[in-house]
Amino acid sequence: MEKIIIDLKERYAKILDELKELNQFLFENPELGLKEVKARDKHCELLSKNGFFVEKGYCGIETAFLANYVAKNPGPRIAYLVEYDALPEIGHGCGHNILGVTSVAAGILLREFVNIYGGEVLVIGTPAEETDGAKVKMVKEGAFNNIDVAMIVHPTSGNIHLRSSSSQAMEALQFTFRGKTSHAAGAPHLGINALDGVITLFNTINALRQQILPTDRVHGIITKGGEAANIIPDLAVANFYVISRNKKELDILLKKVLNCANGAAVSTGTTLEIENYETSFLDLITNKTLMEVYEESLKDIGVEKMENSEDSGSTDAGDVSHVCATIHPYMPLYKDVISHSRELAECTVEDGAYKGMEEAVLALAVTGVKLLKNTKLLDEIKLEFSNR
Ligand SMILES: [Zn+2]
Ligand SMILES: [Zn+2]
Structure with a gap:
C-alpha cells in the first residue's frame, strides 16, 4: 500500500x-x-x-x-x-x-x-x-x-x-382535522370543533408517552387552530415529527400515534387526513x-x-x-x-x-x-x- x-x-x-x-x-x-x-x-x-x-x-x-x-x-x-x-x-x-x-x-x-x-x-x-x-x-x-x-x-x-x-428514523406527519363552523356562543351544538380534534390528539399522545421507549420522540406544533374565538373552527392542523432509533421501532411507534389520531377524530366527530409534510428519513x-x-x-x-x-x-x-x-x-x-x-x-x-x-x-x-x-x-x- x-x-x-x-x-x-x-x-x-x-x-x-x-x-x-x-x-x-x-x-x-x-x-x-x-x-x-x-x-x-x-x-x-x-x-x-x-x-x-x-x-x-x-x-x-x-x-x-x-x-x-x-x-x-x-x-x-x-x-x-x-x-x-x-x-x-x-x-x-x-x-x-x-x-x-x-x-x-x-x-x-x-x-x-x-x-x-x-x-x-x-x-x-x-x-x-x-x-x-x-x-x-x-x-x-x-x-x-x-x-x-x-x-x-x-x-x-x-x-x-x-x-x-x-x-434516527423519522416520519414527518401532518394531521388535518375538519369539522363544521357555527356560532360558538349562539349555536355551539350545531358545530363540529376541528380544534378539539387537534387538542385531543396532543392529549392522547401525551398519555402515550409513558408507554414509549426512552429513545422515541414525538413532538408537534399546531399550525392552524381556528380564525376567531366566536367561531367553532372547522379546520385545525398539526405537524409532528415521530422519531425512533430504527425503522422497526418507528413502525411500532407510528402505529400507536396513528391510533391516537384516529381516536381523536372519532371522539370529536371530525374527519381526519394524514399526510407527510416533509420527506421522512430512515x-x-x-x-x-x-x-x-x-x-x-x-x-x-x-x-x-x-x-x-x-x-x-x-x-x-x-x-x-x-x-x-x-x-x-x-x-x-x-x-x-x-x-x-x-x-x-x-x-x-x-x-x-x-x-x-x-x-x-x-x-x-x-x-x-x-x-x-x-x-x-x-x-x-x-x-x-x-x-x-
Ligand atoms: Zn446540517
Ligand atoms: Zn450537514
Whole structure:
C-alpha cells in the first residue's frame, strides 16, 4: 500500500489548487436545497475535466448529478456522495462545500486505480440534505441499485476524526382535522370543533408517552387552530415529527400515534387526513466492516486516532444505507465551532479544514483501492449488508 499512498499524495497535490478554488467558490456562492445550480455545474465541470462522464438532472432532480467512470474490465462499483446545499442566512454553516469537494477529490484519485483493477467509480451529487433530502427520492428511483459501497465524510468541529454511527428514523406527519363552523356562543351544538380534534390528539399522545421507549420522540406544533374565538373552527392542523432509533421501532411507534389520531377524530366527530409534510428519513445503518477499512486507511496515511461519534439527528444518507453498504464518518475542521453556525462556514476555507479534507480524501481513496484489489474484503462487506 505504501507505494500507492505516495502515488495518491502526488496526485492529490496536483489537483489541490483546483479543489481549493471549488471550495472557495461554493463558500462564496451558497445555494439553498434544490437551488444548487451553480454548485452542480462547478462540481460537474471539474469531474468532466478529469475524465468522468457527467449527467446533470439525475433521477429527475434538476440539481442532482451523476458522474461516473467505467473501466474496460468489470469490478466493484464504488460511490462517493456529494452534498452542496447551504443554510438560509448562514451559508455553508454545515460545511457541505468542503464535504462535496472531498468526495469529488476521492473520485478523481480513485479513477486511475479503476483502470488498473477494473470496476467503476461514481461521484453522485445529492441535493437538499438539509431540507427535502433528495437521496430518499434517488433511492426510490434506483440510483443506488447495484452499487457496492457508498461513502460520505461530513465535516465536524474539533481535532479528531469520528466513526460513522447511526442516525434516527423519522416520519414527518401532518394531521388535518375538519369539522363544521357555527356560532360558538349562539349555536355551539350545531358545530363540529376541528380544534378539539387537534387538542385531543396532543392529549392522547401525551398519555402515550409513558408507554414509549426512552429513545422515541414525538413532538408537534399546531399550525392552524381556528380564525376567531366566536367561531367553532372547522379546520385545525398539526405537524409532528415521530422519531425512533430504527425503522422497526418507528413502525411500532407510528402505529400507536396513528391510533391516537384516529381516536381523536372519532371522539370529536371530525374527519381526519394524514399526510407527510416533509420527506421522512430512515435510520443510518453503518457497515462496520467498511468502517474498519476506512479507519485502517486513516492509520495508513498517519492518522492514528479516531473516536466514536454520538448518534445524532436524521439524515437522508440513512435511506442509502438500506440499499447498499454505507459509511458516514466525520472529518475534523481542526477548530472548535458550533454546527450550523456562521463560524463553521468561515472555517471551511481555512488551513485546518484543508488538513481534515486531505486526510479524508486520502483515506477515502485508499479504502477504494483496497476494495478494488481485494474482492474477499468486498464480499465480507456485502455479506454484512445482506445480514443487517
Ligand atoms: Zn446540517
Ligand atoms: Zn450537514
